[in-house]
Every structure is written in structure tokens, then in C-alpha cells.
Amino acid sequence: MNLRWLISRRREYKVVKLIPIRFSKPVVPDDIKDSSLEQRLVKELEENKIEIEEKDILVITSKIVSLLEGNAVQISSIKPRWRIKFLSKLFSIDSHRLELVFREGKVLGIVPLRRIMNDKFIRNFYLKHSRDIKATQEMLRKNFVNVPMTNKLGLIFDNGGIDGSNVPEGFLVPLPKDPCLSAKKIRDYIRRKYNKNVAVVVTDTLSVPNRTGALDVCVGCSGIYPITVNESGPDLFKPNKFGGNVVVVDAVAAIGGAVMGGNTELTPVIIVRGFEYKFWEDKGDCEEYQSIISFPMRSKIKAGFYTVLNTILFKLAQFFLFLKSGR
Numbered sequence: 001m002n003l004r005w006l007i008s009r010r011r012e013y014k015v016v017k018l019i020p021i022r023f024s025k026p027v028v029p030d031d032i033k034d035s036s037l038e039q040r041l042v043k044e045l046e047e048n049k050i051e052i053e054e055k056d057i058l059v060i061t062s063k064i065v066s067l068l069e070g071n072a073v074q075i076s077s078i079k080p081r082w083r084i085k086f087l088s089k090l091f092s093i094d095s096h097r098l099e100l101v102f103r104e105g106k107v108l109g110i111v112p113l114r115r116i117m118n119d120k121f122i123r124n125f126y127l128k129h130s131r132d133i134k135a136t137q138e139m140l141r142k143n144f145v146n147v148p149m150t151n152k153l154g155l156i157f158d159n160g161g162i163d164g165s166n167v168p169e170g171f172l173v174p175l176p177k178d179p180c181l182s183a184k185k186i187r188d189y190i191r192r193k194y195n196k197n198v199a200v201v202v203t204d205t206l207s208v209p210n211r212t213g214a215l216d217v218c219v220g221c222s223g224i225y226p227i228t229v230n231e232s233g234p235d236l237f238k239p240n241k242f243g244g245n246v247v248v249v250d251a252v253a254a255i256g257g258a259v260m261g262g263n264t265e266l267t268p269v270i271i272v273r274g275f276e277y278k279f280w281e282d283k284g285d286c287e288e289y290q291s292i293i294s295f296p297m298r299s300k301i302k303a304g305f306y307t308v309l310n311t312i313l314f315k316l317a318q319f320f321l322f323l324k325s326g327r
Helices: 003-010 029-033 037-047 062-068 082-091 095-104 113-117 120-128 133-142 179-194 248-260 286-293 297-320
Strands: 017-021 057-061 106-111 147-152 155-158 199-207 214-224 269-273
Touching: 017 248, 029 062, 037 062, 037 179, 057 062, 057 179, 057 248, 062 179, 062 199, 082 095, 095 147, 113 120, 113 133, 120 133, 155 199, 179 199, 179 214, 179 286, 199 248, 214 248, 214 286, 248 269
Parallel strands: 057 199
Antiparallel strands: 017 269, 057 269, 106 147, 147 155, 199 214
16 A cells, blocks of 8 residues: 555544533433423524534533433432441441442442542642642542442443432432433434434543543443444555554543533533544444443453463563563
8 A cells, every 4th residue: 555645645634623512501300300301402502503413423421311311319219228228337338329339230349449548649649639628638538438339331430320419419310221222312313303413422431540530431322333443454554453443432432521521511512523433323222332342241251361371471481581571
């Protein structure tokens, strides 16, 4: 393949626009009485005077999806079982939240957050990057002693993805029950109303391993194929390259989340315009999505076992050969 042709192709830059949709007011649990998720979304688009274009990507935070699908839970309505109460007292976790966590998914582990925060460097880092140092200290002291981690939608969430931020006092909001189906309903509604084919990406925020902050990832999508198909494609110097498939829905979710913010911005929806992607006529089925985005658990366990075994053999060989690694 001609190198000059490849470079000239790369110089054909395309402009990608990120358009935040500012809501007129915060979404609250009672809003479900007035309109559906799709209707509220269209209402906010029209109030922002935004015209939908072909192949726009609507990036929507899962909190809004859950609230407008009626998934918010009033804390006073949660009745923890006695075993949950015992466990919550033992590990200093709110019993109502823990009961809801058990409903949402399997607990894989408990992060001892308070103990971790006793590390001087970590604690000072968080306090240095805090808007309100006293509030941060109080939250770490009272609310986040131990954090349960759960497996849901193929991802690892703290507190089962249950969140109490940006909602009225006394409510908790779990993840959407089926974010892929929610995304498809939005996409179909927009196609009927505007005669435009769009994609929808539903996002949630996750902690990033070996990073000090969080990042938005895709928990469900419709209309966009989740990964790029570039395996064994050419690079700048060779006809075939191993790898190259990008998890495009996570990339879109991350940039969308960075523009949305998570405090008082009132922009829970972002339109990504001009981004090229492979259109996908999906069924709104998260199992179908998971089969593309992630390998089956059996394959992961097998891969993990062989990786650990191989690493042990490698380290033993390195030790007996007196080989030292660089820093």
C-alpha cells in the first residue's frame, strides 16, 4: 500500500462537535408522572433549539435514564433483612444501601476505603483536590468506610452502581434495568419523530485502576457498533497489524462524560456530531451487546489462569538467570 496515499488520507481532517444539552431544571423522581424518557429528552432538545442531524450520537448519563424510567428508590421504603443489618454493622455500611446493593448484583469484594485513605499521600491528594476540605473529611469519616464492589452489566461498580448524588435527599438511584433497551427506545422515538438515524450511548462513571480519578464508560448503546473492526488492518509501514479494535462506545462515553460534568452543570446529555462510526441495527439486547464488548467469564478465567501460570514460570526463569529489570 502506498505510504503517501495513507498520509494524504490522514490529512483529510473531519470536525467533531460536542453539543451539551442544558436541561431547564433538574430531573427528579416525580418527573416520571409528567413525561416518558423519550418525551422529556425531545422537549429539552427543542428548548435548546437543537436540530437532530443524521448519524448524531446522543450520549446520555444513566442517572437520567433511571430517573425517567421510574427506577429511583425512596430510602425509607427499603426494609433491610436482619442478616443485612448484621453485615452492615460489622462493616460500617449503611444497611439500606447494602440491601439495595444485594438486589442489584453479586458482591465481589469490599474496598476498605477509610483504611486506604489513612495513607498520608492518598489522603493529602484528595484533600488537595477538594473544593471543600471539611466536607471531604466528614464524608470519608462517616459515609465511605467500606465500599462493596459488584459485577453488573459486565463491569465492576462500587456500591452496585447505586448513586445518591444529584437526586433529592432520601432517594437512591440504581442503574437502568436494561440500558440497551432504553437506548433503542430513544433511538426509535427520534427516528419516528425526526426521520433521522442516530446512535445512543448510555454512560455511567467508574473508578479507573491505577488512576486518581473516574471516567465515564458505556453501559448500553443502540445504533452504533460497539467496537471498530480494524483487526489485522494496515499500519503506516506494514500491511497487517495485530490489534487495532477500539472500544468506540467507551471512547464516546468518556469524552461525553468530560463535557457533561457531574455537579451543577445540568447537562446530562451531549450530542456528538461528525464522528464516524459503523451503524448497527441492534435488537436493544444487552446480552447481544455484551457478547461483542466482552469475552465470556469462562474464557476470562482460563486466560487469567494461564497468565498467572506463565508469569510464575517467567519469574522463576528470570530469578535463576540473575536477570534484573529496569525501573
